[in-house]
Amino acid sequence: MNKTMQAILQALSYGNIEVDSARRIAELKKLDPMRIFLKKLDIEVYNKEYKVPIRLYFSNERDIETVNENIPVLLFFHGGGWTTESVETYDRVCSRMAQSTGQLVVSVEYRLAPEHRFPAGFEDCYAAAEALFSGSILPGISPENITVIGDSAGGNLAAAVCMRARDTGDFSVRRQILIYPALANCYTEKSPYESVRVNGSGYLLTSVKMEDYLKLYERTPMDRENPYFSPLCARDYSGLPDTLILTAEFDPLRDEGEEYGRRLRKAGCRVRIERIEGALHGYFALGIQHLYVQESFRHINRFLNVERALGKVGKEQAM
Numbered sequence: 001m002n003k004t005m006q007a008i009l010q011a012l013s014y015g016n017i018e019v020d021s022a023r024r025i026a027e028l029k030k031l032d033p034m035r036i037f038l039k040k041l042d043i044e045v046y047n048k049e050y051k052v053p054i055r056l057y058f059s060n061e062r063d064i065e066t067v068n069e070n071i072p073v074l075l076f077f078h079g080g081g082w083t084t085e086s087v088e089t090y091d092r093v094c095s096r097m098a099q100s101t102g103q104l105v106v107s108v109e110y111r112l113a114p115e116h117r118f119p120a121g122f123e124d125c126y127a128a129a130e131a132l133f134s135g136s137i138l139p140g141i142s143p144e145n146i147t148v149i150g151d152s153a154g155g156n157l158a159a160a161v162c163m164r165a166r167d168t169g170d171f172s173v174r175r176q177i178l179i180y181p182a183l184a185n186c187y188t189e190k191s192p193y194e195s196v197r198v199n200g201s202g203y204l205l206t207s208v209k210m211e212d213y214l215k216l217y218e219r220t221p222m223d224r225e226n227p228y229f230s231p232l233c234a235r236d237y238s239g240l241p242d243t244l245i246l247t248a249e250f251d252p253l254r255d256e257g258e259e260y261g262r263r264l265r266k267a268g269c270r271v272r273i274e275r276i277e278g279a280l281h282g283y284f285a286l287g288i289q290h291l292y293v294q295e296s297f298r299h300i301n302r303f304l305n306v307e308r309a310l311g312k313v314g315k316e317q318a319m
Contacts, residue, residue, distance in 0.1 A: 017212035019114065022084045029089040040095070045137055047127035053109035054128055054137070055087045057098040072103040072145045072304070074177075075132055077125050077161075079152030079282070081182075081213035082113045096288045100297045101304060103147075106132060110157070117219040118229050125157045126164060133171035144311060147304065148176045148241070151284050152253070153213070155181025159231040159260070166239045175242045175307050177300060180281050184256040185230035187211045193255035200252045205281040207252050232260060237267035242310075244272045244303040246296055248279035274299045 039058040044051045074097060078090040087094075087109040098105040110124035130136075133143045150158035155178040162173045187196055187210035200207030218224060227234035243264055247257040254275070261273040276283065276292050283292045 017209050026084045026089045045128050045131040047124050052124045055107045057094045057105040059098040059102050069140045070142050074103050074105045075148050076107045077150035077154035077157040079154045082153045082217040114216045118217050118223050126161050129161050151179035153182050160228040173241045177244045179246045180248050180253050181257050183232045183260050185224035195255040196252045199250050203250045203280050237263045240269050242270040247275045249277050251281040
C-alpha cells in the first residue's frame with residue numbers, strides 16, 4: 001500500500017461510532033438507480049411474535065419460477081457492526097452474490113442494536129435459519145443445499161447460528177462461509193491478536209470502533225463470554241459445518257477469523273482459510289468489478305463446487 005493511500009485512510013479512520021450518522025451514510029446506498037432492476041421477492045418469518053423480513057434474490061428469471069424446487073441457497077446475514085446496514089443497503093451485494101454463484105440468496109433483516117441488543121438480532125437470524133432448514137418458507141429446498149454465509153457482524157451471526165444448531169440439534173448445517181467475521185470479544189490493548197494492534201488504526205475499521213460496536217450490541221458485559229455473542233469463547237468446535245473463511249490483510253479482524261478456522265480444523269472440521277492480500281475490512285461491498293471481490297467469488301465458488309461434489313459422493317456411497 002503506497003504512502004498516499006495510507007495518508008487518505010488515516011484521515012478517514014477517526015472517532016467513535018455515532019449510530020445515527022453511520023445509519024444515514026449507509027442509507028445513501030438506497031439511491032442506487034440499478035436497484036429497480038434486481039430480481040427479488042420479499043417474505044416474512046416469525047421469531048415468536050416478531051415478524052422477521054426476508055428478501056430473496058434470484059440469479060435469473062428461471063429461479064423465480066422454480067423457487068420451491070430443490071435449488072441451492074445461500075442464507076445471508078449482512079454486516080454493519082450489529083447496529084447499521086440492512087437488507088435494503090445490501091441489495092446490490094446480494095444480487096451480485098446470486099448472479100456470481102448461481103444460487104438463490106436469502107437475506108435476513110434482523111433487528112439492530114442498540115434498540116434491540118443481544119440476543120434479539122441473533123435470535124431473528126436463528127428463527128430465519130430454522131424456518132428455511134425446516135422447509136417452512138421454501139418447502140422444496142433440501143437442507144443439504146443450504147449454505148449459511150455472512151460478512152463482518154453477519155459472519156459472527158452465521159457462526160453463532162451454526163454453533164447453536166449444532167448444540168440444540170434443531171437442524172443440521174452442512175457448510176458455512178464467513179467473510180472477515182467478527183468473532184472475538186475484546187479490541188483493546190488486551191486483545192491477543194496482532195492484527196488488532198497492527199491494523200487497529202488507519203484502515204477505516206478501527207479497534208476503537210469495534211469496542212463501540214460490542215458495547216452497543218451487548219445487553220450486559222457478561223454477554224461477551226457467551227459463545228453465541230463471541231464464537232471464539234466456545235469450548236467445543238467439533239461437529240461444526242465445513243467452512244470457508246475469507247479474511248482481509250489490513251483488517252483488525254484478520255487474525256481472529258484465521259484463529260477460528262484453525263480451531264475448527266483442530267476439532268476435525270473441514271476448513272479453508274483464504275486471506276485477500278491488500279484488502280481492507282468491508283471490501284466485499286466494493287462491487288463485482290473489483291479484483292478483491294472477484295477473487296473472493298473464485299474462492300466461494302470453488303468451495304461450493306467442492307462441497308457439491310462431496311455431497312454427490314456421499315449420496316452414492318449411501319445408496
